[in-house]
Amino acid sequence: MTAPALPVQAPVPGPAPKPAAGKVVLEVEDLRVHYLTRFGAKIQAVDGVTFSLKQGEILGIAGESGCGKTTLVSGCMGLYIPPLYHTSGDVRIDGQSIVGMTPEQNRKEVLGRKIAMIPQGALNSLNPTRKIKDMATDMILSHDESADKKTINDRLRERFSRIGLDAQKVLNSYPVELPAGTKQRCVIGISTLLNPKVVVADEPTSALDVSTQKSVIRLLFELMNQEIISSMLFITHELPLLRHVSSSIAVMYAGEFVEYGSTEQVIFDGRQPYSRALMGSMLSTEPGQKSRKPVAIEGAPPKLDKPIPGCRFAERCPVAQPDCRSTDQVLRVVGGRQVRCKYADTDLVKQVGGTV
Ligand SMILES: Nc1ncnc2c1ncn2[C@@H]1O[C@H](COP(=O)(O)OP(=O)(O)OP(=O)(O)O)[C@@H](O)[C@H]1O
C-alpha cells in the first residue's frame, strides 16, 4: 500500500511519508473489547476487528463519536483499565502478542518503545505544574529504566530542536507559557521520544485551528520521514481529512469495521452507505472546489449493550432494504476493499451521501 500523494494545492503540505515497505508491525486479529458497567451491563465497544499495519503505513480510522475508536486504540496498546476488559482476539506488535501481559510488563516492554499514543485532548494531557523537561524526563525513565540520566538533557535538546522547537526555551517552560501549537508539538515530541514503531494519534488535530492542524500533520509526516516513527494509526471523526493524511482507511461503526481499503477507494468510491454518509456529512474544504452542503446523518449510533440483529447501520441507512434489519452483515471483498453491506456492489449505495 502506498503513502498518499499530496495534490499540488493540498491543504496539508507534504512531504508525505515514503511508501509502506511491507513488513507488518501491528497485527490485530478478531479483537473484542468490552466495558462492564456498574449495573453489570456488558458494552461490546469493539466487536471483532481485524487489520494489520505495515512499516511506513498510515491507517486512518474514522467514525462518529461513540463508535469505538478510542476503545480500539486501548485494545491495540493493551491498556485495560477497569471497566475496560479484553473479551477475545489477539494483538501482536513486531510479532509479539501483548494480550495477557501484566500492566507492568506492558509498560516496560511495549508502551513508549513499540507503540505510543498521542492522546485525545492532548493539550490537556500536560501537567500544568511541571516544566516540559521534567515531563519528558519522566517519560523516558518510566519506560526505560536503563536510560543514562546524565545524557537525558542532551537527548531532549537534540530531539526538541529536531522537531522545530526552540529547545532551551521550551524545555524550561510550563505548559501555560506556551501557545497551543507549541504545546501540541511538545506532546508529540514527548510521546515519540523512544522512537516507537507504531504511533497512535487519537484525534490529534480536533481542538486546533486549521493552520495548527496543518503543522501538526506536517510534524507527524516529518517524524515518519526521519524514521523516528515507522507507522501510524490516525484516528479522526473527519473522514475527508484522511484524504491528505493516510494511505489506507477503516471506517468504524458500532464497534465494527464497515469498510476497510485504500484511501482512494474509501474516499472517492465508498461502497458502504455509512462511509458515504460520513463523507457527505462533512464540509468539503478542497481548494478550488465548490463547497457542497453537508447532509447530517439522521439519528444516533445504536446502543452496544445487547446484540444488534442485521446490519447495525440499517436503522439510519437511507437506502436500507427490508432484509437489512434481519440479515447479519459480514465483511467481504467488493471492488478491492473489505465492506460490510449486502448491497455494496449495487447502484443503491451510490444514492447515499457523496465523495470529495
Ligand atoms: N467507561 C465506560 N463505561 C461504559 N461504556 C463506555 C465507557 N467508555 C466508553 N464507553 C462506550 O463505549 C463506546 C465506544 O466509546 P469510544 O470512546 O471508544 O468511542 P470513540 O469512537 O472514541 O468516540 P469519540 O469520537 O467521542 O472519541 C461508546 O458506546 C461509549 O459510550
Ligand SMILES: [Mg+2]
Ligand atoms: Mg475517542
